Every structure is written in C-alpha cells, then in structure tokens.
Amino acid sequence: xxxxxxxxxxxxxxxxxxxxxxxxxxxxxxxxxxxxxxxxxxxxxxxxxxxxxxxxxxxxxxxxxxxxxxxxxxxxxxxxxxxxxxxxxxxxxxxxxxxxxxxxxxxxxxxx
Amino acid sequence: xxxxxxxxxxxxxxxxxxxxxxxxxxxxxxxxxxxxxxxxxxxxxxxxxxxxxxxxxxxxxxxxxxxxxxxxxxxxxxxxxxxxxxxxxxxxxxxxxxxxxxxxxxxxxxxxxxxxxxx
Numbered sequence: 001x002x003x004x005x006x007x008x009x010x011x012x013x014x015x016x017x018x019x020x021x022x023x024x025x026x027x028x029x030x031x032x033x034x035x036x037x038x039x040x041x042x043x044x045x046x047x048x049x050x051x052x053x054x055x056x057x058x059x060x061x062x063x064x065x066x067x068x069x070x071x072x073x074x075x076x077x078x079x080x081x082x083x084x085x086x087x088x089x090x091x092x093x094x095x096x097x098x099x100x101x102x103x104x105x106x107x108x109x110x111x112x
Numbered sequence: 113x114x115x116x117x118x119x120x121x122x123x124x125x126x127x128x129x130x131x132x133x134x135x136x137x138x139x140x141x142x143x144x145x146x147x148x149x150x151x152x153x154x155x156x157x158x159x160x161x162x163x164x165x166x167x168x169x170x171x172x173x174x175x176x177x178x179x180x181x182x183x184x185x186x187x188x189x190x191x192x193x194x195x196x197x198x199x200x201x202x203x204x205x206x207x208x209x210x211x212x213x214x215x216x217x218x219x220x221x222x223x224x225x226x227x228x229x230x231x
Contacts, residue, residue: 032127039134054143054200061192062150069158072165084177091184098192106199
C-alpha cells in the first residue's frame, strides 16, 4: 500500500514535470517559475490542512521565502529591478509576521 | 557564456532545493521535523537562487538588491524558525509517535524544580 502510494506520487510528479518542461512552449525561466509556483501550491495545502497552528505558521513563513525566489526570477525574466523591491518588503513583513504569530502562539502579549 | 552557465546552474540548484524542502514540509510527520526540513532546504534553495540571479545580473542595482535579499534571508530565517519552534514546544504541541527523547522538556522540568527549591 505504501509502495503503491509512493509510486502514484512519483508518476504524477513525473507527468507534471514532462508537461512543464517538454510540452509547454515557453522560455526556460517561465518553466522554472512554474516549478516554484507548484511548490507554493503544496505549501498552501499545508496552510489549509495543517493539524496544528504551528504548521500553518511555518507554512506561511516558508511561503514568504518562496515568493522572494519567484519575484527574483520574474525580475530576471522581465529585466526590471523593481521586483526585488517588492521581494525585500515581502521578506521584512513575513519575518515580522512570523515573530508575531509565534508570540501569540506562545500565549504572550505582543508588547511583552 | 561561462557566467550564464554558472548562474543558471545556481538557479536550478535553488529550484530543486526549494521543491525538496516543500516536499519535506508536506510529507514529514511532525511540526518539528517539518520545520527542520522546510527551513533548511528553503533557506538554502532561495539563497542559491538569488545568488544565481546575482551572478547573471552582475554588479548592477538589481544585483545589489539581490545581495541584500540574501543577507536578509540568512539573518531572519533562523530567528523566525527558532521562535516558532520554541512557541510550538511551549504551547504543548505533541511530538510524533516515533520520538525517543525530549531533552528540552526535561530541562524545563529541572528548571521548574530548581526554581521551587530556591523559593
């Protein structure tokens, strides 16, 4: 049963990678951005379905780090520098939000 | 040409590490295991990706902003992970069934007993 589930997952990922890299006609950077967006979809599953609140906090934190990479690749693709400004601001806000969520989870007040 | 190849190699490495870290976030059984896999792999993955973009762009304003992003990720991601792990352990989120020992909890108990003795 376990082996069957692993095989099904590997085959599904292989089909998606084949569709992305060999069927989909686009520049290479757009294909790499697609892989990152698919990873972000996995993270969103953990945000929605996470059993404990800490899982959701971790997932939101990781989503911030992933979006920095996606924005850097977008800036490389469009050859525009302002995407990195958005990425830096996103990183800062994601860090502050993670710390605030951790404090709330621990049961302390924010001005503590 | 060599610069382009090296930059694209770093970007591929970052994408693969990002994907593996997110897979660990999805598949591992426990909050702490998930935190370990996700934070390590995604930090190195995103930092490697940004380093590849920096190699491709060189010392332009874009490149300096990318370097700033790498420094920021390396500074803040471990701090956030530490705060989340501490908060999760303090709010009594249980470890997974295969866990053998929980030394942080033992230290906590010793601290509480010592505090009682001192009082």
